[in-house]
Amino acid sequence: MPPSLLSLMLVVFGLTTGEFVIAGILPDVAADLGVSVPAAGRLVSAYALGMIVGGPVVTVLTARLPRKPLVTGLIAVSILGNLGSALAPNYPVLLAARFAAGLVVATFFAVAIATAAATAPAGRESSTIAKVALGLNLGIVLGAPLGTLIGQGLGWRATFGSIAALTAVALLMVLRFVPALPAAATGPLRGELRVFAGRDVRLAIVLTALGNVGVVTVFTYIAPLLTEVGGFTEGAVPALLLVYGAGAVAGNFLGGRLSDRALMPSLAWLLGALAGALALFWAVGGVRPLAAAMTFALGVLAFAIIPGMQTRVLTTAGAAPTLAVAVNASGFQVAAAFAGWLGGTLISDGPGLRSLFPVAAVLTLAGLVMAVHIHRRDRRPVPASTGSG
Template sequence: MRPAVYSLMSVVFSLTTGEFVIAGILPEVAEGLSVSVSTAGTLVTAYAVGMIVGGPVVTVLTARVARKPLVAGLVVFAVLANLGSAIAPNYPVLLAMRAAAGLVVATFFAVAIATAVATAEAGREAAAVARVALGMNLGIVLGTPIGAVIGQSLGWRATFVAVALSAAIALPLVIRFMPEQPGAVDGSVLGELRVFGDREVWWAIALTALGNIGVVTVFTFIAPLLTDISGFATSTVPVLLLVYGVGAIIGNQVGGRLADRALLPSVAGLLAALACALLLFWLIGGDRTGAAVLTFVIGALAFAIIPGMQTRVVAAAAVAPTLAVAVNASGFQLAAACAGRLGGEVIGDGSGLRSIPLAGAVLTVAGATLAVWLAWRERTRGAAPARAVENR
């Protein structure tokens, strides 16, 4: 079933590009619509709000729809929302189009991950999740800078047209290779909500939120950290972000393989390593060579934890994995939204920008501690939720 996974990965690439590319064309959007750059930045928030709201709502409303037509419909909606962004006559309409584009993303990611797990060989579920997540990595590393270049050369509207075309080109592949699967539930749609009565689901979602918020906080302020603390020129930041992205691609694949061998122990170990890397950045971030190396390492570890965390959610929510993963994605977006506020509080309390990596390390230690406790609890109870995937 690899063609199905790779076709879904291609759509994830397009959707991720559409999410992150706005950061590269904010000045062009602001000038084109006669608004300030700070106002234009609200477009990022609108997309995140769309994902936060759309994740659970869209997933519940479409729970009885067969997977192939559902995925096709979600892609078509995303294409139309990006085309709507391209032709938006003013800022309020563009804001609405970005929120609309975000509505279907969490549900699509959830269906893609659930499909990857369901079609994977036993013991290879996390590796399948890593293949789908590779589209996210490529969207950040390749799609976002390419979209920014298009916007700077042909205008910001051309960027959204390019995102729409990318998703449209992937659509026939999804229709051709996506396996025929029924909807997530056969009975009442509201019955799927019962999955949230399972504490294991909430523990899995909590692990994702707590394990990621520290590194997301650091990444939110990575540009000023590299320029103001490490002493890099502003023109060097895109290159260092590419280094981060390359690390993310490698880490994502390695993390998937490790999670297939030992899910929670690998997540705990990777989180501990990530906390050490962030702490080291706090200690030697002023050295440019050290900062460059740690940028790669942090990118690798930040994305190495994702396959295991996503697989853990699917395993814990065997009854309704799609809804759980969608809520998990919404929770990640909420954590990302909180990261900016948290980083601002750290900077504003007198600690300064330099303390951001330290704060990220402390938060990541909390995530690692939770992972260790869950692994210990799972072993002592002799009930491993991950087995639900193998016994699906």
């Protein structure tokens, strides 16, 4: 992997770890600050809210900045947010620090994706994007567990301090290896926002939400699904999450290669396979060896769709790809928030935990329908010009 992509991937790793690690240290944070666990859980919401708000707002405000200074500034804000989290004297300050840390995530991810695509060899944009997105996989698979271990051994403040230190190292690498690129936007702000008037861009963002909401619903509740439906012990869950993560890494690269060859057809096939895997998990989830195999398959397919979806947004956004990808990332967070609510409702007020699988499969099929619709739109002939002269 080129040093420039490795630098960006390492930043994504730190940002993703910062998002997911709170789940492992939540009881320690609650006990230390004297708040309830549900109140401490709002720290997750604060980070997600920062991403949802920051995606469009920060991207619009920084659209005319050259990319390298913009990237370094965003990383610096993330470092300060994590340092503020480590040093927070009370719950309100920690809540504000998590919100601040989340503000820059969507914009950074968008700029990193656009930078990777701009420096990629022709025809290899998706696989190059997949290399940057690998940091997201590793943040979930390795970063969150390692951060939890640090918190258990040295205290939760050491977790956020470690994330800040890691991100600082990544910042030095970015300064050294990432090439200087011009600003993503050169026209007026109204022109940048006009990108969302294009139906193809809007459909690409809807595809991301529809295609991911089902599998995110299942992943949000993967631990109780594995223990209560799969029959695994709680001690087996970390190992099974590593299995899921190994699948995610493999799927990330698989999806990138397939998308380079045939973007929309591969996305349609992958979404169909993901819907089938969710339905199959529902059927065989009570058999432990098969449940373990399906956990791996789910990781592969859940992350195989991501590079193609990001590439689709980039290719339809035209002159404002960074803004479109940032809004797409914010849209994913909205889908994730909806997934948490939907899963909780199905478990507490609906048919129960096991029903998450078929519901997720149906939601994924909606994503498949959208992918097929987009592919058919792409294949329609462009009307010939009838102008004179």
